[in-house]
Amino acid sequence: MGRYKIKDLSHYFKQYKKSVKNPVRFWDKIASDHFEWHQRWSNVLDFDMKEARFEWFKDAKLNITINCIDRHLKKKGDQVAIIFEPNNVDEEVQNITYKELYARVAKMANVLTEMGISKGDRVCIYLPMIPELAVSLLACARIGAVHSVVFAGFSSVALSTRINDCDCKLLITADGGFRGSKVIDLKQIADEALKSCPGIKDVLVVKRTHQPVSMTPDRDYWLQPLLDEAAAMHVAEVMDAEDPLFILYTSGSTGKPKGMLHTTAGYMVYMGYTFKNVFAFKKGDIYWCTADIGWITGHSYIVYGPLLNGATTVLFEGIPSYPDHGRFWDVIQKHKVNIFYTAPTAIRALAKESAAYFENRDLSSLKVIGSVGEPINEEAWKWYYENIGRRRCPLVDTWWQTETGGIMISPLAFVTPTKPSHATLPLPGIQPALMDELGNEIHGNLVSGNLCIKFPWPGMARTIYGNHQRYIDTYFSTYPGRYFSGDGALRDETGYYRITGRVDDIVIVSGHNLGTAPLEDLINSHPSVAESAIVGFPHDIKGNALYGFVILKEEAGNSDGDEIRKEINQLISDNIGPIAKLDKIQFVQGLPKTRSGKIMRRILRKIAENELNSLGDTSTLLNPEVVDNIMSNRL
Numbered sequence: 001m002g003r004y005k006i007k008d009l010s011h012y013f014k015q016y017k018k019s020v021k022n023p024v025r026f027w028d029k030i031a032s033d034h035f036e037w038h039q040r041w042s043n044v045l046d047f048d049m050k051e052a053r054f055e056w057f058k059d060a061k062l063n064i065t066i067n068c069i070d071r072h073l074k075k076k077g078d079q080v081a082i083i084f085e086p087n088n089v090d091e092e093v094q095n096i097t098y099k100e101l102y103a104r105v106a107k108m109a110n111v112l113t114e115m116g117i118s119k120g121d122r123v124c125i126y127l128p129m130i131p132e133l134a135v136s137l138l139a140c141a142r143i144g145a146v147h148s149v150v151f152a153g154f155s156s157v158a159l160s161t162r163i164n165d166c167d168c169k170l171l172i173t174a175d176g177g178f179r180g181s182k183v184i185d186l187k188q189i190a191d192e193a194l195k196s197c198p199g200i201k202d203v204l205v206v207k208r209t210h211q212p213v214s215m216t217p218d219r220d221y222w223l224q225p226l227l228d229e230a231a232a233m234h235v236a237e238v239m240d241a242e243d244p245l246f247i248l249y250t251s252g253s254t255g256k257p258k259g260m261l262h263t264t265a266g267y268m269v270y271m272g273y274t275f276k277n278v279f280a281f282k283k284g285d286i287y288w289c290t291a292d293i294g295w296i297t298g299h300s301y302i303v304y305g306p307l308l309n310g311a312t313t314v315l316f317e318g319i320p321s322y323p324d325h326g327r328f329w330d331v332i333q334k335h336k337v338n339i340f341y342t343a344p345t346a347i348r349a350l351a352k353e354s355a356a357y358f359e360n361r362d363l364s365s366l367k368v369i370g371s372v373g374e375p376i377n378e379e380a381w382k383w384y385y386e387n388i389g390r391r392r393c394p395l396v397d398t399w400w401q402t403e404t405g406g407i408m409i410s411p412l413a414f415v416t417p418t419k420p421s422h423a424t425l426p427l428p429g430i431q432p433a434l435m436d437e438l439g440n441e442i443h444g445n446l447v448s449g450n451l452c453i454k455f456p457w458p459g460m461a462r463t464i465y466g467n468h469q470r471y472i473d474t475y476f477s478t479y480p481g482r483y484f485s486g487d488g489a490l491r492d493e494t495g496y497y498r499i500t501g502r503v504d505d506i507v508i509v510s511g512h513n514l515g516t517a518p519l520e521d522l523i524n525s526h527p528s529v530a531e532s533a534i535v536g537f538p539h540d541i542k543g544n545a546l547y548g549f550v551i552l553k554e555e556a557g558n559s560d561g562d563e564i565r566k567e568i569n570q571l572i573s574d575n576i577g578p579i580a581k582l583d584k585i586q587f588v589q590g591l592p593k594t595r596s597g598k599i600m601r602r603i604l605r606k607i608a609e610n611e612l613n614s615l616g617d618t619s620t621l622l623n624p625e626v627v628d629n630i631m632s633n634r635l
């Protein structure tokens, strides 16, 4: 426990009990007390866990941007809503007040309407971390269009797949993006993607880097001149509670990425509630989440959660290592950040650097620090708590997923005593369960199992866009009647949860979810590759890295191995993005298989982890002899 005051945890337990005993009353009160509605709901919740059908706040009418912006204008119009901290230190910071944000969103909403976009249309957003990104999300929500943000580090193929999967009509992109010392050619990548996206009628282009780009007549438009012409006022579209708000893609363990669909009222209530309580947000706090808006963390806790609470949220364009490894600490000092939320990967990378980068920075403004995206190992937890939080700030290790919309298991700052590497307790309203392989719930403490959620919560995704059956199959059929997260967890002697990692074929590399099967399919398309298997292995900084075991075709026998390795990683870069590149590629003669022909990934995982003594029984394999061969040539 740190040198800050913890309130009595019994209040949490009281609230928690109430929330479980009567979830309807619990969420009804939160929704009533903290948000503005055009029309109240007739029913808080109607659901069917088996069919994965969830209806929250039936008949309610609202617009989330009225809750994020308009309702703050009276009292907080001149307060800064977004602090834009550019990549380059010599570029000026932008302080965007709530009033200015209103005008920018209204103009953008009017531009979108002018372009023929209306309620229900899907708009793809492929932008760097600049204010236009947040403004675009809000403008879509303003007019009832469904935003689908694609992380600006994704390749053209990944972009076109996502555009086509949900039939986007319009793309918002930029000429380029700054990322550390690099410039990303976003427009060029988008142009390549659009060759196979017939549904995109128009492209709005933000001028960011001022690099020369090609503009296709009658399709591509510079955004600024259109904004200059647009009116700075806009009457928000009135939305139904369950109208779609956004689609965000996440990797699947098989097949194409899953477009998780989030809807309006439940998402709003959950983001407003979780942001305020997990981070103990108080009026006037400056809040900074270092994620990219291209991921759920950015959607929920850079844009929606903070703005719903009238907070000042920092939007940072750069990376932790540019111009040097002190950048995060400089930004905290410069903007007097009170709440800081980042990922274990960044913490591990920065912990390796000289103490000079943080020792002399004034971090005294910090009151709460947070972690998200992957398990935070004890060493990183302690480093973060001691050196950045200076033992004065509660460290909230927040467990959640793209699918859950918002934070599910986490300490509540100043309420829950923290423990290294433990996400601790479920938020009120969240009912976790640990399950065994036979489908039984494991009760009691000092146990481990697969992490499920037993009861709906407002922020949960409603479906996978265009494929509800896949939504049911992926999340609601392993343990019928329950949401299965795909994560393993243990419960310690006090009932605290510790998330241990994925139990499926998804590997989290630097906080990014990567499905191994789709990567294997891609590698197998290389002309020299016969078959492949990919597993994760522990990596000091990235948490996990990818290890590929690849069987080459006979005719590739004389080719240069290093050349093929390069080509494989290029293939991955081109089709997914550099984040999915393999760290190690070992050419093998065969892959360990069961008698029914399934690859035994468990064995490959052990080899990749260098746990050669705990391979388990290999005698039941179809081809036990390949194991020795793989082990002796391990990279």
Ligand code: PRX
Pocket (backbone or CB within 6 Å): 250, 295, 296, 297, 371, 372, 373, 374, 375, 376, 397, 398, 399, 400, 401, 402, 403, 423, 485, 486, 487, 499, 500, 501, 502, 508, 511, 512, 513
């Ligand atoms: O494995 C868990 C891990 O990240 C997965 C969700 O990834 P994504 O949908 O990209 O969302 C990331 C941001 C919420 C989870 O299934 N994960 C996330 N937070 C934690 C975590 N693992 C351990 N501890 C966490 N705090």
